[in-house]
Amino acid sequence: MATVLDGIIGGVREDLGRRRAALPLTELEGRLAAVAPALDPMPGIRGAEGVAVIAEVKRSSPSKGALADIPEPGLLARSYAAGGASAISVLTEERRFSGSLADLDEVRAAVRTPLLRKDFMVDAYQVTEARAHGADLVLLIVAALDDALMRDLHDQARELGMTALVEVHDAAELERALALGPALVGVNARNLKTLEVDPRTVTELLPRIPDGVVGVAESGVTGPADVATYVRAGAGAVLVGEALVKDGAPEAAIRAFIDAASAVRATARPGAAGE
Numbered sequence: 001m002a003t004v005l006d007g008i009i010g011g012v013r014e015d016l017g018r019r020r021a022a023l024p025l026t027e028l029e030g031r032l033a034a035v036a037p038a039l040d041p042m043p044g045i046r047g048a049e050g051v052a053v054i055a056e057v058k059r060s061s062p063s064k065g066a067l068a069d070i071p072e073p074g075l076l077a078r079s080y081a082a083g084g085a086s087a088i089s090v091l092t093e094e095r096r097f098s099g100s101l102a103d104l105d106e107v108r109a110a111v112r113t114p115l116l117r118k119d120f121m122v123d124a125y126q127v128t129e130a131r132a133h134g135a136d137l138v139l140l141i142v143a144a145l146d147d148a149l150m151r152d153l154h155d156q157a158r159e160l161g162m163t164a165l166v167e168v169h170d171a172a173e174l175e176r177a178l179a180l181g182p183a184l185v186g187v188n189a190r191n192l193k194t195l196e197v198d199p200r201t202v203t204e205l206l207p208r209i210p211d212g213v214v215g216v217a218e219s220g221v222t223g224p225a226d227v228a229t230y231v232r233a234g235a236g237a238v239l240v241g242e243a244l245v246k247d248g249a250p251e252a253a254i255r256a257f258i259d260a261a262s263a264v265r266a267t268a269r270p271g272a273a274g275e
């Protein structure tokens with residue numbers, strides 16, 4: 001039976017076919033020389049106070065429908081950066097998430113913060129496209145890729161100076177992800193079959209991520225308490241969409257996430273008050 005992910009990827013492939021026909025790969029590659037080198041997000045993510053927040057520009061989703069209009073993604077991105085986001089995720093999938101590469105362009109023009117192109121990557125063309133539009137990171141969803149293609153896309157991202165966020169939903173996918181030697185592994189709490197969010201997916205899998213690899217907790221952060229739960233489970237970063245795009249004050253919301261994470265780390269330190 002076709003899953004939600006299959007449906008999304010079917011649309012992604014059709015849209016990709018149209019873009020590739022309009023701009024063949026060799027022409028797209030020709031544009032790379034004019035783009036500033038990719039930023040390395042890892043120092044900012046590893047060195048973040050409390051937790052690294054990856055703040056997402058997300059207009060709609062298959063699970064929730066319309067979330068926010070976001071007429072000026074660049075302005076939202078500036079608030080994210082001012083709040084202390086370590087990276088900004090821009091959903092570029094058009095049909096279900098109402099995103100676009102134009103959003104990526106606008107956000108790139110607005111901030112110097114590392115940018116993640118958040119899409120359903122199934123073809124090398126999309127990775128090149130991400131870089132040509134100024135992205136510094138790409139998402140690789142293990143459930144959407146076989147091992148050979150996943151490795152090719154991961155290698156390609158590295159060759160372009162980019163960093164991959166490799167996303168998993170269960171232990172078997174985590175094993176496949178770790179075989180790549182990734183810098184960033186995301187555990188997504190959203191089940192791609194039911195679209196339900198279960199934070200236990202994150203709290204169970206994050207502790208299995210080895211030291212040296214940053215674990216990113218994705219989906220289901222509704223407020224600081226969720227961030228604290230994920231940080232206690234070992235998250236070095238949290239990726240947050242809905243809660244930020246629906247918050248009238250995203251800058252303050254990000255600061256509250258960071259403060260909640262810092263409080264967890266302060267109480268976890270040896271000799272902290274109360275121990």
Ligand SMILES: O=C(O)c1ccccc1NCC(=O)[C@H](O)[C@H](O)COP(=O)(O)O
Pocket residue numbers: 004056058061062063064188190192195218219220221239240241242243
């Ligand atoms: O958000 C969805 O409904 C969704 C459905 C199917 C595949 C992916 C989906 N979301 C992508 C994401 O990973 C989230 O946008 C991201 O983790 C942020 O989640 P949230 O903070 O819960 O908006």
